[in-house]
Amino acid sequence: MANLEINFAGIKSPNPFWLASGPPTNSGYQIMKAFEQGWGGAVWKTLGVPVVNVSSRYGAINHRGNKVVGFNNIELITDRRLCDNLREMEEVKKYFPKHAVIASLMVQTKKEWQQIVRDAQNAGADGIELNFGCPHGMCERGMGSAVGQEPEVLETIARWVMEVATIPVIVKLTPNISDITEPAQAARRAGANAISLINTIQSLVGVDIDKFVTYPIVENHSSNGGYCGPAVKPIALNMVKNCSQHPLVQLPISGIGGIENWRDAVEFILLGASSLQVCTAVMHYGFGIIRDMTSGLEQYMDSHGFATIDQFVGKALPNVKPWEELNLKYSVKASIDEEKCIGCQLCYIACEDGAHQAIDLNEDKNNRTPRINEDNCVGCNLCSLICPVENCITMVRKDDGKQHLTWKQRTDSNNVPTTFNDELAGGLSHEVRKPMDAFKK
Amino acid sequence: MAESKNPNPMQDIERRFPQIKPLMNNSEAYYESSRCLFCYNAPCMLACPTSIDIPLFIRQINNGNLTGAAKTIYQSNYLGNTCGKVCPTEVLCEGACVFTKVNIKALEIGRLQNFATDNAITTHQKFFETPESNGKSVAVIGAGPAGISCACELRSAGYTVDIYEAKNNPSGLALHGVAPYKITNREALMEVEFLREQFGFNIFYNKRIVTKEELDALDARYDAVFLGIGLGNSAEIKIKGEEKLNCVGATEFIEQIKTCPVEKPMAKKVIVLGGGNTAMDAASESARLGAEKVIVAYRRAKSEMKAYYFEYDLAQVTGVEGLFNVAPIEIMGKNEVAGVKFIRTETVDGKLRNIPGSEFVLECGLVIKATGQLKQTSVIAKVKGIDMDEIGRISVNLETGQTGNPKYFAGGDAVNGGAEVVNATAAGKLAGKGIQEFLSKSGQ
Ligand SMILES: Cc1cc2nc3c(=O)[nH]c(=O)nc-3n(C[C@H](O)[C@H](O)[C@H](O)COP(=O)(O)OP(=O)(O)OC[C@H]3O[C@@H](n4cnc5c(N)ncnc54)[C@H](O)[C@@H]3O)c2cc1C
Ligand SMILES: Cc1cc2nc3c(=O)[nH]c(=O)nc-3n(C[C@H](O)[C@H](O)[C@H](O)COP(=O)(O)O)c2cc1C
Numbered sequence: 001m002a003n004l005e006i007n008f009a010g011i012k013s014p015n016p017f018w019l020a021s022g023p024p025t026n027s028g029y030q031i032m033k034a035f036e037q038g039w040g041g042a043v044w045k046t047l048g049v050p051v052v053n054v055s056s057r058y059g060a061i062n063h064r065g066n067k068v069v070g071f072n073n074i075e076l077i078t079d080r081r082l083c084d085n086l087r088e089m090e091e092v093k094k095y096f097p098k099h100a101v102i103a104s105l106m107v108q109t110k111k112e113w114q115q116i117v118r119d120a121q122n123a124g125a126d127g128i129e130l131n132f133g134c135p136h137g138m139c140e141r142g143m144g145s146a147v148g149q150e151p152e153v154l155e156t157i158a159r160w161v162m163e164v165a166t167i168p169v170i171v172k173l174t175p176n177i178s179d180i181t182e183p184a185q186a187a188r189r190a191g192a193n194a195i196s197l198i199n200t201i202q203s204l205v206g207v208d209i210d211k212f213v214t215y216p217i218v219e220n221h222s223s224n225g226g227y228c229g230p231a232v233k234p235i236a237l238n239m240v241k242n243c244s245q246h247p248l249v250q251l252p253i254s255g256i257g258g259i260e261n262w263r264d265a266v267e268f269i270l271l272g273a274s275s276l277q278v279c280t281a282v283m284h285y286g287f288g289i290i291r292d293m294t295s296g297l298e299q300y301m302d303s304h305g306f307a308t309i310d311q312f313v314g315k316a317l318p319n320v321k322p323w324e325e326l327n328l329k330y331s332v333k334a335s336i337d338e339e340k341c342i343g344c345q346l347c348y349i350a351c352e353d354g355a356h357q358a359i360d361l362n363e364d365k366n367n368r369t370p371r372i373n374e375d376n377c378v379g380c381n382l383c384s385l386i387c388p389v390e391n392c393i394t395m396v397r398k399d400d401g402k403q404h405l406t407w408k409q410r411t412d413s414n415n416v417p418t419t420f421n422d423e424l425a426g427g428l429s430h431e432v433r434k435p436m437d438a439f440k441k
Numbered sequence: 442m443a444e445s446k447n448p449n450p451m452q453d454i455e456r457r458f459p460q461i462k463p464l465m466n467n468s469e470a471y472y473e474s475s476r477c478l479f480c481y482n483a484p485c486m487l488a489c490p491t492s493i494d495i496p497l498f499i500r501q502i503n504n505g506n507l508t509g510a511a512k513t514i515y516q517s518n519y520l521g522n523t524c525g526k527v528c529p530t531e532v533l534c535e536g537a538c539v540f541t542k543v544n545i546k547a548l549e550i551g552r553l554q555n556f557a558t559d560n561a562i563t564t565h566q567k568f569f570e571t572p573e574s575n576g577k578s579v580a581v582i583g584a585g586p587a588g589i590s591c592a593c594e595l596r597s598a599g600y601t602v603d604i605y606e607a608k609n610n611p612s613g614l615a616l617h618g619v620a621p622y623k624i625t626n627r628e629a630l631m632e633v634e635f636l637r638e639q640f641g642f643n644i645f646y647n648k649r650i651v652t653k654e655e656l657d658a659l660d661a662r663y664d665a666v667f668l669g670i671g672l673g674n675s676a677e678i679k680i681k682g683e684e685k686l687n688c689v690g691a692t693e694f695i696e697q698i699k700t701c702p703v704e705k706p707m708a709k710k711v712i713v714l715g716g717g718n719t720a721m722d723a724a725s726e727s728a729r730l731g732a733e734k735v736i737v738a739y740r741r742a743k744s745e746m747k748a749y750y751f752e753y754d755l756a757q758v759t760g761v762e763g764l765f766n767v768a769p770i771e772i773m774g775k776n777e778v779a780g781v782k783f784i785r786t787e788t789v790d791g792k793l794r795n796i797p798g799s800e801f802v803l804e805c806g807l808v809i810k811a812t813g814q815l816k817q818t819s820v821i822a823k824v825k826g827i828d829m830d831e832i833g834r835i836s837v838n839l840e841t842g843q844t845g846n847p848k849y850f851a852g853g854d855a856v857n858g859g860a861e862v863v864n865a866t867a868a869g870k871l872a873g874k875g876i877q878e879f880l881s882k883s884g885q
């Protein structure tokens with residue numbers, strides 16, 4: 001049986017699923033409830049000088065019947081008094097000594113930082129997370145992402161914290177930066193024990209096209225917010241991978257961003273995360289999703305023979321390479337399973353209008369199954385991604401697997417296109433129709 | 442003051458016959474429209490007799506452009522709302538939806554169509570411009586789906602259109618025939634009113650055109666004439682006792698319950714003769730009106746019924762029983778119907794024959810004859826040059842709706858012998874185009 005326990009930079013937790021700092025961790029009440037339902041840890045809603053929030057606060061992207069595929073907020077850190085939070089933190093730790101309680105913190109001066117770190121430690125926190133990520137409201141006051149975007153400032157503050165910290169310190173990174181590994185390296189230099197990422201992405205979630213104001217609306221105005229939820233997962237995955245692969249980072253990573261099921265969790269782990277944090281999915285579905293997450297993760301680990309999480313942390317990393325190291329000789333072509341095809345012809349129009357004109361309709365109008373023209377198929381995947389039927393279009397390997405040639409190798413042997421009209425242009429290998437053919441019926 | 446014993450009879454009928462395709466609410470429409478794949482060259486659209494761009498209007502609903510969706514529908518089908526409710530979608534668009542190929546429920550195209558058009562109608566949107574009169578005028582005989590559709594098409598090209606309708610209401614069988622649980626009278630009438638507001642055709646009610654003189658007068662006054670006269674009364678079965686009280690034709694029975702609802706109590710036992718959709722409707726409606734036993738008696742085997750399987754299912758759900766391979770030979774009773782004498786039949790070498798000595802009598806208080814409708818041959822025959830086929834259907838050029846007399850066009854049940862509202866609508870529009878082409882060519 002898989003063992004889900006983790007020891008993340010010294011923070012122990014019965015499973016890798018933590019609530020990310022946010023509305024679900026606003027109070028001891030919520031965290032106790034979550035632990036009781038199976039969550040392994042919780043990062044307390046960021047503590048600091050309490051704020052005053054606006055109403056309304058959230059906006060969302062819906063996509064064809066799916067609600068909240070992307071979520072946006074203009075909320076700030078906790079609006080509750082520090083003393084109340086700390087009292088509740090103590091109580092939670094008393095009832096759940098084996099669960100991970102992490103205090104997320106955000107203040108300004110050195111004095112404030114060191115004071116609040118001590119307070120959190122006294123309340124029994126198992127770890128500290130430095131919120132250098134919030135991309136709205138707090139950054140204008142020189143906190144949050146204003147810190148996360150300045151590696152030097154980040155490093156200075158993290159050092160202040162390390163001077164007094166007796167428990168592990170996690171630095172939470174903002175994605176609102178062009179190279180995520182820079183603040184990650186700064187955290188490492190400052191002696192932090194781990195990093196967590198990503199915080200929310202600065203965003204405008206949409207515009208009310210009748211009232212001419214962006215969402216969420218506060219009276220007649222709005223403000224930029226932070227974006228999260230399922231839509232941000234790919235961005236988070238990439239940043240996690242960048243930090244994992246960087247030789248000067250080498251810190252445990254708590255993966256955050258769009259996680260809502262065990263599969264998302266496994267993906268983060270495979271790219272180097274060794275604990276996981278969830279905010280939006282809980283705001284959407286409640287704490288109950290944890291049961292599916294833990295059972296799915298166990299199932300996955302059992303089926304792959306992983307006894308502990310450690311055994312597969314970063315397992316996909318060696319396979320994520322720079323583009324120039326990919327094998328140019330590898331070749332797949334689309335293949336349609338006629339038995340499964342339902343004749344929607346979406347693959348046809350996608351390839352015809354949006355790719356390489358490699359799919360033909362059947363001359364017999366009664367046969368709605370399209371045909372792949374293998375000569376023109378470049379193996380881009382588009383049709384197989386679009387086909388609504390499971391496993392109906394598959395990408396079938398066509399090369400013999402014996403040849404290996406990368407762009408890097410081709411460059412080294414002067415075998416790459418170098419001029420605008422170079423005969424080595426990749427596009428010469430497949431037919432491109434003449435412009436006037438557009439009018440042919 | 443005494444309480445009114447007789448509330449609005451139309452409300453009464455709406456209460457007795459809840460809609461089987463009720464109007465969607467906004468959430469239903471949103472989630473249902475979200476499912477559409479936006480197929481290329483979509484099979485649903487290919488299966489629609491009016492070729493509505495279904496994936497487009499569903500996407501418009503999904504993206505919050507309800508007006509655009511209604512416009513898309515009306516551009517192809519002037520009776521988009523009625524069709525959304527009454528079309529046999531199971532064998533048309535929904536039957537062709539790709540989802541059925543993977544055993545996933547087809548998109549509810551009819552109800553989505555109804556949703557979009559209902560919004561346009563109830564908010565009195567106007568999206569058709571009628572150009573200035575081009576000086577030409579066309580008479581349309583019959584304000585059924587075919588006639589209305591033809592009128593809209595002609596009005597949108599600037600023709601003056603006068604519709605002559607025998608009854609005091611428009612919509613033809615869509616109002617008087619279609620089962621009340623498919624569409625309410627109010628809905629059917631509202632759509633025609635919506636179209637009249639958009640297009641401004643004239644309807645003259647209670648004007649049955651029957652005599653040679655009436656026809657000649659139209660001929661003299663109009664540049665072209667469209668015949669959208671549908672079919673006639675229910676056919677007789679020509680057996681003994683047919684003239685008895687409570688032996689009625691199905692279309693007459695249905696028209697009665699839809700327009701002057703239930704004066705006298707429903708008979709306890711009802712026998713419906715026939716095996717088509719009208720028989721199923723008449724049987725379902727009898728059952729829903731309180732008949733305790735309703736039998737549909739058909740001469741041939743169950744598998745040979747012309748009714749759609751879902752119509753038979755629907756009838757069975759209301760408690761209707763099917764009786765197959767039985768032919769009626771006499772309506773029993775004194776003045777009033779008391780029963781039907783049947784003889785059993787069998788098919789031998791592809792021929793149906795009675796089994797001698799197998800007669801039996803079933804008691805009942807009402808016999809409904811649903812063995813087809815007569816053609817209106819007497820009217821048609823009065824116009825020179827119009828040809829009919831051997832069963833009395835008007836012969837037309839299928840591309841233009843033009844009859845043997847070039848000035849006369851026809852479409853709908855009168856031409857196809859009885860199909861669906863959507864076919865009549867398509868034919869009316871087609872003939873509208875045909876008339877335009879004829880009048881612009883002939884230089885008349
Ligand atoms: C019982 C029954 C149930 C049906 N159920 C459905 C259904 O569920 N779904 C569906 O799609 N279709 C259904 N249909 C078929 C559908 O109603 C018809 O196909 C459609 O209405 C035909 O349209 P039309 O315009 O050709 O003829 P009609 O609808 O018959 O309209 C003809 C009009 O012309 C008028 N008229 C006739 N003669 C003259 C004259 N000499 N002068 C002036 N006016 C005249 C009539 O009064 C009538 O208003 C049903 C039909 C019946 C009988
Ligand atoms: C309403 C809201 C408030 C948040 N508040 C905080 C906060 O106080 N401190 C913090 O570090 N992150 C905060 N976050 C960011 C989340 O902890 C998390 O990093 C982000 O939402 C991405 O994860 P998700 O996709 O699972 O939501 C907040 C997010 C939301 C939606």
Ligand code: SF4
Nearest residue numbers: 341342344345347387
């Ligand atoms: S997308 Fe899939 S189901 Fe649709 S036509 Fe292509 S192969 Fe068939």
Ligand code: SF4
Nearest residue numbers: 351377378380381383
């Ligand atoms: S893989 Fe790409 S190029 Fe090949 S058929 Fe599919 S869409 Fe076209």
Ligand code: SF4
Nearest residue numbers: 477478480485538539
């Ligand atoms: S066939 Fe079905 S899924 Fe495809 S466009 Fe039509 S309604 Fe949508």
